[in-house]
Each structure stands twice: as structure tokens, then as C-alpha cells.
Amino acid sequence: MKCRRFGPTGKQVSVIGQGTWNMERDDRGAAIAALRRGLDAGMHHIDTAELYGDGRVEELVGEAIAGRRGEVFLVSKVLPQNASRRGTLQACERSLQRLRTDHLDGYLLHWPGSHPLAETIASFEELQAAGKIGCWGLSNFDEAELAGAIRIAGEGKIACNQVLYHLEERAIEHAVIPFCDEHGIAVVAYSPFGSGDFPSPASPGGRVLAAIAASHGASPRQIALAFLLRFSTVFAIPKASRAEHAAENAAAAEIELTGGELRRIDEAFPRGRRRRGVPTL
Numbered sequence: 001m002k003c004r005r006f007g008p009t010g011k012q013v014s015v016i017g018q019g020t021w022n023m024e025r026d027d028r029g030a031a032i033a034a035l036r037r038g039l040d041a042g043m044h045h046i047d048t049a050e051l052y053g054d055g056r057v058e059e060l061v062g063e064a065i066a067g068r069r070g071e072v073f074l075v076s077k078v079l080p081q082n083a084s085r086r087g088t089l090q091a092c093e094r095s096l097q098r099l100r101t102d103h104l105d106g107y108l109l110h111w112p113g114s115h116p117l118a119e120t121i122a123s124f125e126e127l128q129a130a131g132k133i134g135c136w137g138l139s140n141f142d143e144a145e146l147a148g149a150i151r152i153a154g155e156g157k158i159a160c161n162q163v164l165y166h167l168e169e170r171a172i173e174h175a176v177i178p179f180c181d182e183h184g185i186a187v188v189a190y191s192p193f194g195s196g197d198f199p200s201p202a203s204p205g206g207r208v209l210a211a212i213a214a215s216h217g218a219s220p221r222q223i224a225l226a227f228l229l230r231f232s233t234v235f236a237i238p239k240a241s242r243a244e245h246a247a248e249n250a251a252a253a254e255i256e257l258t259g260g261e262l263r264r265i266d267e268a269f270p271r272g273r274r275r276r277g278v279p280t281l
């Protein structure tokens, strides 16, 4: 598995990780097996949140990583409504308990909310100083909101910004990725397969992906991941509740697309115009 530096943390993190949203709806045994298969294949970045299944997904992840905590780069997220000075500390304790661990590798604010960001950041820094989180980051922040966070925390403190990024939603390429690149913030691409709405093989774009995939002996989804990962600051966290999907996703880290292939994908899935804010699902 290819790894790259995760923002300012200095940690080498797998370019492809594992999402867990809605996993409480999947066959529990299969989902746990898929996460473990993903770990076997080197996808050690596991992304979860207190939101997912109202905590049930964190419990599932805790079971999946039992006995393997040392291998995992474990990330969870606090809900904006819980992200007050005290609420953040309490939410983190609940997540640690459900995940059956004494520390998270990363802790993110799920999206901008109404509690003052300075309070949330103060709590993140307290948790970090106490060794309960290795680093902290944000999610669904646009470049202006990130600049505001840097004004509060200072440069070199925000580990990552987790944002929507897939072939048919490339808006973050306009300003969010360049901003993160300039400030050394990792970009974590969520819903890299469009959250279940992957381009159909019969569509024009789907045919381009299929042709490129065939020449690499790969799948269209693997080609999509390789395209998103062409930026050196980007990581992707596809969710898979089937072991064979996890194995396939991990193998995408080895694919190198040529300049010509990148151009064909770029034309088939145009970036579109710059819009205000970050796109969300």
C-alpha cells in the first residue's frame, strides 16, 4: 500500500483508507470481515463518526480492530451540535469507549456548526495534549472557512479537511485543494465512488473508464481512485462492506495513470465551474 505524509503530522498514512458510513445497515459479520481484509491489504486509515448509526458504527469498528489497534490510523468525528468546549471532550470520551481504545489518531469536526470554532479547537488541543488524539482536523470546510480556522489555531495545526470528491463532483479542485496544498493540510476525499452513484458502464464517461481499466487489467472504480489520488495532498476513503470490494479498492493504490489517460478522464468528467462553498451530499 502506498502511503503519503498526512498533512503536518509527519505520519505516513495509506493513500486509500476505509469509510464506514451506513455500515450499521450492512451484514455485520461481512462488514467486519471487509474492514479486516482492508487492514490486511494495508488500508490502515479507518474513518468513522459518532453520527454513523448513532454510535453503532463506532462499536462495529471497535470490534473489527480488536487486537489490531496498533496497525490502525483511526479517525472519528464530533457532531457540530456537540462541538462546544465541554461537549467536544465528552463526545471524544464516548467515541473512545465505543471504539474500545484509549486514543484516536485523528479527530475531526464533522461540518461547520454554531459553536464558536475557537472553542472546538481549544478542546481538540486539550485532547491532543492529553494524548487522547494524535491530530485534529475539519470536514466540509471551504477555503475561507479553513483560513478562519488557521487564524484561530495558527499554521501547521490542521491535519486534514475531509470533503466530497469524486469524478462527477470535482468542485474542490478550484480552491480547496490548492489552499490545502499551500498550507500543508491533507485532503481526504469522501464518497469517492459518488456514494453508490458510480458512473454506469453504458454512459460515455463509464465507457472511457472501462477502456482505461481494461488496459491496466483493473476495474473502473480502481481507475477512478487513481485519478482522484493524482494530487499529492489527496487521500481517499471508499466504504466497502464486502471483503472483495475492500481488496479491489486497496489494489488501486498501485495504479499509475499516464498523462494521456488523465486527460481522457478529465474530458469525460469535466471539472465544472467554480461555485461558492464546498459541495456536500
Ligand code: NAP
Pocket (backbone or CB within 6 Å): 018, 019, 020, 021, 022, 026, 047, 048, 110, 139, 140, 162, 163, 189, 190, 191, 192, 193, 194, 195, 196, 221, 237, 238, 239, 240, 241, 242, 244, 245, 246, 248, 249, 281
Ligand atoms: P462511497 O465510498 O463513494 O461508495 C460506497 C459504495 O460503493 C457502497 O455501496 C459499496 O458497496 C460500493 N463499493 C465500494 N467498493 C466497491 C467495489 N470495489 N466495487 C463495487 N462497489 C463498491 O460512499 P460513502 O460511504 O458515501 O463515502 C465513503 C466514506 O466517506 C464514508 O463511508 C464515510 O466514512 C466518509 N464520508 C464522510 C462524510 C463527511 O461529511 N465527512 C460524508 C460522507 C461520507 P459495499 O458496501 O456493498 O461494499
